Amino acid sequence: xxxxxxxxxxxxxxxxxxxxxxxxxxxxxxxxxxxxxxxxxxxxxxxxxxxxxxxxxxxxxxxxxxxxxxxxxxxxxxxxxxxxxxxxxxxxxxxxxxxxxxxxxxxxxxxxxxxxxxxxxxxxxxxxxxxxxxxxxxxxxxxxxxxxxxxxxxxxxxxxxxxxxxxxxxxxxxxxxxxxxxxxxxxxxxxxxxxxxxxxxxxxxxxxxxxxxxxxxxxxxxxxxxxxxxxxxxxxxxxxxxxxxxxxxxxxxxxxxxxxxxxxxxxxxxxxxxxxxxxxxxxxxxxxxxxxxxxxxxxxxxxxxxxxxxxxxxxxxxxxxxxxxxxxxxxxxxxxxxxxxxxxxxxxxxxxxxxxxxxxxxxxxxxxxxxxxxxxxxxxxxxxxxxxxx
Numbered sequence: 001x002x003x004x005x006x007x008x009x010x011x012x013x014x015x016x017x018x019x020x021x022x023x024x025x026x027x028x029x030x031x032x033x034x035x036x037x038x039x040x041x042x043x044x045x046x047x048x049x050x051x052x053x054x055x056x057x058x059x060x061x062x063x064x065x066x067x068x069x070x071x072x073x074x075x076x077x078x079x080x081x082x083x084x085x086x087x088x089x090x091x092x093x094x095x096x097x098x099x100x101x102x103x104x105x106x107x108x109x110x111x112x113x114x115x116x117x118x119x120x121x122x123x124x125x126x127x128x129x130x131x132x133x134x135x136x137x138x139x140x141x142x143x144x145x146x147x148x149x150x151x152x153x154x155x156x157x158x159x160x161x162x163x164x165x166x167x168x169x170x171x172x173x174x175x176x177x178x179x180x181x182x183x184x185x186x187x188x189x190x191x192x193x194x195x196x197x198x199x200x201x202x203x204x205x206x207x208x209x210x211x212x213x214x215x216x217x218x219x220x221x222x223x224x225x226x227x228x229x230x231x232x233x234x235x236x237x238x239x240x241x242x243x244x245x246x247x248x249x250x251x252x253x254x255x256x257x258x259x260x261x262x263x264x265x266x267x268x269x270x271x272x273x274x275x276x277x278x279x280x281x282x283x284x285x286x287x288x289x290x291x292x293x294x295x296x297x298x299x300x301x302x303x304x305x306x307x308x309x310x311x312x313x314x315x316x317x318x319x320x321x322x323x324x325x326x327x328x329x330x331x332x333x334x335x336x337x338x339x340x341x342x343x344x345x346x347x348x349x350x351x352x353x354x355x356x357x358x359x360x361x362x363x364x365x366x367x368x369x370x371x372x373x374x375x376x377x378x379x380x381x382x383x384x385x386x387x388x389x390x
Contacts, residue, residue: 002030003041004051011042014049014063017374019106021051021061029060035133037064037072054112054130056158058335058377061130062111072134077110077141084108084115085145088368091117096182100368101199102146107370107378115142116199119178120149123189124167127156143168152189162193177258181206183231184258186251196225196251201293203366204331204383205231208291212327212385216288219280219321221273221314226252226266228291228329233261240267240287242276244300272300277317290318293331307334312349319353319388327360328386335377339364342382350386361385 006014010025021040023029032038032053038061040048047068053061064072084103091100102122103115112131116123124142126132132155142151150169156162175186180202187196205228208218213232220229223241225248233239233256241252249268256266269276273294280286292314298305311332318328332342343362350357363383365371371378 001037001039001050002032003039003045004030005041005043005045006048008043011040011046011048014040015066017066017372019063019111019372019375020059021053021063023060026060033133034129035131039068052130052134054128054133056112056128056130062106064110072137074137074141077138078145080109081141081145084370087370088117091368097180097202099178099180099187099197099199100202100366102368104368104370105378106372106375110138113138115146116195117146118176118187118189118195120147121169121172121176121189122146122148122151123195124151124153125156126153129157132157139167154193156193164190164192166190175254181209181231183209183234184255185225185227185230186254186258194224197227198224198333200333200365200369200381201227201331201383204228204329204363207361207363207385208232208289208329209234212289212329217286217323219287219290219318221276221290221292221318222294223252223268224248226255226268228293229266230255230259230261232289232291233259233266238265238267240269240285242269242271242273244270244272246270272302273314274303274317277321280321286321286323287326288323289327289329290322291329291331292318293329293333296332296334296336307332308337311345315346315349316353319355322388324388324390326388328388329383330386331381331383333381335380337382338376339379339382343384346384346386356389358387358389359384360387 005027007027036053049063050065051061051063098119102117105111105114112127114125150171151167153167154164174188177184185197209231213236215237218232218236218239220241223243226241229239229241252268296307365381
């Protein structure tokens with residue numbers, strides 16, 4: 001096994017449990033193959049950790065074990081998968097939910113790998129060539145530990161388009177219907193980078209439905225397949241879903257259809273969000289709740305959007321179409337935007353605009369999206385509910 005020598009003083013953070021191998025921490029980079037197992041050592045060649053080499057958007061690999069005697073073999077992965085399965089055993093007794101995360105990357109001990117459960121159909125996602133090169137050890141362990149109807153995979157390698165493939169079992173016909181909090185959604189595990197729903201927002205959708213939508217007019221921005229709108233529509237007076245992608249309309253309509261919701265009360269606009277603000281003002285449209293859940297980065301013909309740079313503009317635009325005593329649901333999944341910084345941006349924006357407000361709820365990842373205690377970016381989802389007073 002090759003060794004990666006850490007710069008003096010860097011070994012302590014890995015001994016404390018930091019999981020991401022960062023290039024700047026390494027004294028010298030030898031030539032290595034993606035997926036190769038390496039030993040992190042200090043300047044005195046003392047063993048610190050076993051990691052795998054795999055370049056992705058974050059770092060050059062992930063720590064797998066702090067035990068110098070531990071073998072990274074089939075049994076190693078079986079053990080981690082069994083622990084993760086036991087941690088999610090509560091879902092076996094939860095009525096109305098059959099889609100959740102089974103294994104959450106570094107939170108469960110293997111950075112760069114996630115496994116999602118969609119009513120028995122598993123989606124394995126590989127976030128680097130490095131972790132994918134360990135597939136021959138990982139996939140048999142997945143098959144041994146988890147019950148499944150089928151297995152699909154998505155390869156999300158740095159600098160490459162996401163690729164999807166069927167792996168094992170009996171493939172369903174897509175779209176396939178899953179249930180979340182007694183609502184129904186179409187998913188497709190074999191179609192580009194996304195599946196049709198973001199499982200990490202399930203608790204937020206339930207909060208919106210149960211506590212913020214009763215007899216309200218809801219505006220859902222960056223709506224994708226309309227999951228927030230569908231959840232809210234059970235109690236809302238109306239919903240309006242806005243997304244720039246043409247495919248958003250048929251996907252959203254299909255989800256409303258699954259839940260027998262009247263499209264006359266659930267409106268869909270294929271439009272840039274900032275253009276929709278202008279449209280709403282021209283047509284005298286206003287809302288009791290505005291949900292803002294943008295991508296971290298996006299580009300269209302008119303402009304480039306960055307969540308860290310442009311989020312204040314979204315808040316300002318939403319306030320212009322928000323009814324008196326309305327609510328904002330402000331969300332970001334950007335790991336580069338820590339919760340403290342996100343809340344600071346919200347406070348500064350609202351204070352600058354002279355708005356009287358109260359933060360009523362703050363939410364993060366659901367418990368199946370297990371995070372790493374020594375790696376703050378693993379808690380990537382931040383959702384802040386803001387009550388505007390007056």
